[in-house]
Amino acid sequence: MEKIRKINVLYLLGYIFGPMVITAICFALSAAFFPKGNMAVILIMGPSFLSVGWWCFAGTYIFKQTRKKITARFAEENFKSDQTFFGRGCTVYVDEKQGKIGLVFFWNPKETYIIPASRVERAWVDDGKSGAGFLAGSSRVSFLFIVDGVKVRVDTFTSNQRWRMDSDYILTGISKADMMVEVINTAKGALSKEKTKEEKEDNKKSKEDKSSTTKKDSKTKGKKASK
Amino acid sequence: MGIIKRVKAFFKDDSCNECYSDMDVEKKQLFMFPAMVGHYTHHDDAEYYLNNLIPVSKKADIPTGVYACGATKYTCPKCGHKMVKLYIFLPVRDQEKFEDVLLFNNGEVDDLFK
Numbered sequence: 073m074e075k076i077r078k079i080n081v082l083y084l085l086g087y088i089f090g091p092m093v094i095t096a097i098c099f100a101l102s103a104a105f106f107p108k109g110n111m112a113v114i115l116i117m118g119p120s121f122l123s124v125g126w127w128c129f130a131g132t133y134i135f136k137q138t139r140k141k142i143t144a145r146f147a148e149e150n151f152k153s154d155q156t157f158f159g160r161g162c163t164v165y166v167d168e169k170q171g172k173i174g175l176v177f178f179w180n181p182k183e184t185y186i187i188p189a190s191r192v193e194r195a196w197v198d199d200g201k202s203g204a205g206f207l208a209g210s211s212r213v214s215f216l217f218i219v220d221g222v223k224v225r226v227d228t229f230t231s232n233q234r235w236r237m238d239s240d241y242i243l244t245g246i247s248k249a250d251m252m253v254e255v256i257n258t259a260k261g262a263l264s265k266e267k268t269k270e271e272k273e274d275n276k277k278s279k280e281d282k283s284s285t286t287k288k289d290s291k292t293k294g295k296k297a298s299k
Numbered sequence: 300m301g302i303i304k305r306v307k308a309f310f311k312d313d314s315c316n317e318c319y320s321d322m323d324v325e326k327k328q329l330f331m332f333p334a335m336v337g338h339y340t341h342h343d344d345a346e347y348y349l350n351n352l353i354p355v356s357k358k359a360d361i362p363t364g365v366y367a368c369g370a371t372k373y374t375c376p377k378c379g380h381k382m383v384k385l386y387i388f389l390p391v392r393d394q395e396k397f398e399d400v401l402l403f404n405n406g407e408v409d410d411l412f413k
Contacts, residue, residue, distance in 0.1 A: 238394060240396055240397075243389065243391045243394060243396040244336060244337060244389070244391075244396065246391050246392065247336040247363070247364050247389055247391045247396070248336050248337065248364065250363045250364065250391070250392070251335070251336060251362075251363045251364030254362075254363045254364075
């Protein structure tokens, strides 16, 4: 059973420090061999601009590609996403009928996860409420769930300001989070229902088998007695 | 939606737009509006509401994250003018997030109350 990993440390470090290292090498090359001229400009400006571009756009692009990868897996595994939530750091797909959950993490784009919903221990909403009375407000609403002991938080609303609890932004965020928690719980329920069905069927079969064997035994005993 | 329309919807929805007298509430009905949270789109066409609104008896019957629509039918006691107001909102726990309001003055959505 593959365990959920939210962050691939190598990718995270490479994403942040990779362009820095390349830029530093280019700067060093420029200082050592091309202190002046066109080559110096290329070696200094090129990596700097490319690094900024990388930090701004590469993460989103890679994350999009990972999403494409998981949707390709859906067809293979007969996963039908009834509800999808595109979070900032994580995308959650839920197949309510089959009780499966698909997960993709921004900081772990190599892995795509399709797990049974039964592995979700708990799901709940955090409205981020702080303050009392008319000062109550929030700047983040999210839904959380625990898979294999790993807490996954998906934001439905974030802001650099604090909003009243009855503001449209907060209410929309809460509604989205409530909906996702309900969907995850229904997926969990669907799985347990299927399990109980299977168990009932197994019990029926075992009972039938037992009754047939007892009938056979009684017949053979009767025959022996008549002999 | 504009702030004037919003204010009008809140405070002046029960006034007749022909004789300006207060209108009486004739019927009220709650509907489920088939759109998920964050995916609401405004429709002016009455046919859309006639075809897509699903009547429900109480707010609890509407699944989480789905919009609701409160329809109220008004009649003017003076001139007999009839009007239907559709108030679209998102039920969130014990609160309502206002989304849109539509007024139909020519009986376009009267079939909703049949």
